[in-house]
Amino acid sequence: MLSAAENETLTRTGPDMPMGRMMRRFWLPVCSSHQVAEPDGDPLRTQLLGEYLVVFRDTDGKLGVLDEFCIHRRASLALGRNEEGGLRCLLHGWKFCTDGTITETPNHASSNVRNKVKQPAYPVIEAGGMVWTYIGDAEKQPPFQKYGWFDAPAENYVVLRINTPVNYLQLYEGGTDSAHVGILHMNMMNPGWKDSAFVDGKTDQDGGKGWGVDAGEQDASLRKAESSKAGMYMSSTVFDETPDLGIEDTPYGFQYAALRDGGPGPDGAATWSVRITPVMLPTGRIIPANAFQFYVFEIPMHDELTATYLVFHGPHEQDRQLIIDTMGLADPRFWNDNDCNFTASWDDRLGQNRAHMKGKNWSGFAGIEQEDSVIAMSMMPIVDRTQEYLVPSDEAVIRLRRRLLDSVALNEAGEDPLGLEIEDYSSVAAIPDSVIPQTENWQDLAPGNMGSGRPAKGEAAE
Ligand code: FES
Ligand SMILES: [Fe+2]
Structure with a gap:
């Protein structure tokens, strides 16, 4: 039997909770590779430790993990168009690379926004049929942890x-x-x-x-x-x-x-x-x-x-x-x-x-x-x-x-x-x-x- 306080500590994983802070120290899986298998395929809307994320694979096969809500006015990027090297927000067409860089702002001709801000983006590693990301403090990013199946032929694991x-x-x-x-x-x-x-x-x-x-x-x-x-x-x-x-x-x-x-x-x-x-x-x-x-x-x-x-x-x-x-x-x-x-x-x-x-x-x-x-x-x-x-x-x-x-x-x-x-x-x-x-x-x-x-x-x- 646990105290109510211990149960809260163990089960709450948001950014302001002790367990949430501890889990944010690790690389964690955000989806399986097969959910984002195709370049320019459907972006995946998902969550990790209470954060809303979108995962997409660009034209070159590169994976991006971004905050789900567009930095402009918060439309979901999960509805966006995934094409020609980036994910484009459906509402005003801002376009984002896998690292969150803004490449186009059709409703704003000046380049000042593009140069000044980015869509929040997280590091990504694809290994063992899974997409892993790190959403913790960038200063404390740990080494990626390797597991026994990572080097195996893909047909040998599911x-x-x-x-x-x-x-x-x-x-x-x-x-x-x-x-x-x-x-x-x-x-x-x-x-x-x-x-x-x-x-x-x-x-x-x-x-x-x-x-x-x-x-x-x-x-x-x-x-x-x-x-x-x-x-x-x-x-x-x-x-x-x-x-x-x-x-x-x-x-x-x-x-x-x-x-x-x-x-x-x-x-x-x-x-x-x-x-x-x-x-x-x-x-x-x-x-x-x-x-x-x-x-x-x-x-x-x-x-x-x-x-x-x-x-x-x-x-x-x-x-x-x-x-x-x-x-x-x-x-x-x-x-x-x-x-x-x-x-x-x-x-x-x-x-x-x-x-x-x-x-x-x-x-x-x-x-x-x-x-x-x-x-x-x-x-x-x-x-x-x-x-x-x-x-x-x-x-x-x-x-x-x-x-x-x-x-x-x-x-x-x-x-x-x-x-x-x-x-x-x-x-x-x-x-x-x-x-x-x-x-x-x-x-x-x-x-x-x-x-x-x-x-x-x-x-x-x-
Ligand atoms: S809300 Fe995304 S471009 Fe405006
Ligand atoms: Fe069981």
Whole structure:
């Protein structure tokens, strides 16, 4: 449970708020490349930390990030004409280059305005299928941070953006909450749930058949497909939703390990099955998955709207449509790849299919991103964390909050926030289920994660 003041500090990201000031110290993604793929294509209207921005690609392919509202009389440049090396405001035709320079002012013949002022513009770097910008103090612009997929062939990774109408923190917390994976995402992680009593030994409410369904009713091919999708992501061990947690602070935030009993090893000695998740403040994490490194960034557009960027980076070509299907994003009632908006609404109970919940579909939703987004929306736009009742399995969520508050405090004290000095994240990796003797340190599985090393048994507290 947090105080109301702590909750405000953690969730408010405007320019005059401590979290907003801390996040403005970093380069952040402002859109995915495919949203502004075409030279002279449609300008993109978007938001970042409450700022209204327009992103466009000029005739030469150069990207610009400008304040949305024209410096003349504030018309939206998102409606402008993108042609011949610049973005032209529709109202009086002022024309802007990617760096905000004004090249034409048709309603003002003198060059004095052109020479004197500029449209506010921000530095841009396109990397890894994403467009990154820095909207903080120009004097303090940090080095651009490199991630592991930036040098990969473009066909080996897929970037998806999902704009969900909730505060970034409840999505970010979902990513550090290992215990929900085997429950909320039951359909994918344990498609056999229909045959068995509910997890962790609770009473089977249907006299032994589990949730009102005969095993004989199962559609074997569907279950096989679900199992193979799950295999892309995680092994069935995540079905144990009460792992020991190992957590340690790192220079960029923290990493945590879910430690589950791996059974006896070849020599009969006890083992851990280990999954490691690094959490790179202020917005990133890497989810352990079998088929790829699965990066997630939760970027506040404003305090009640978050752009989630999912990056799937594997050693081979990735199938964008398969990933969209698997994440539950193929249904246009929920999302589309053009405006990227997650459009579930309480008008129809966020799209939940209650009829399917009796024996067919555990959550009534399809796919893990659909499930994560609707659950975050169900908490209201900003969670009231003064009303929670936390338990030990929430420890990584608690650590996330603490590290974010640590980072804000550093920044407010005039120091650099956590992770700002790290220029290369290529060595930081998530580790999907890996079995090690219980006598070994889980940190040794991820030597590039900048951990300090801890005893092997899950000692969560520092
Ligand atoms: S408002 Fe843009 S040119 Fe006048
Ligand atoms: Fe989830």
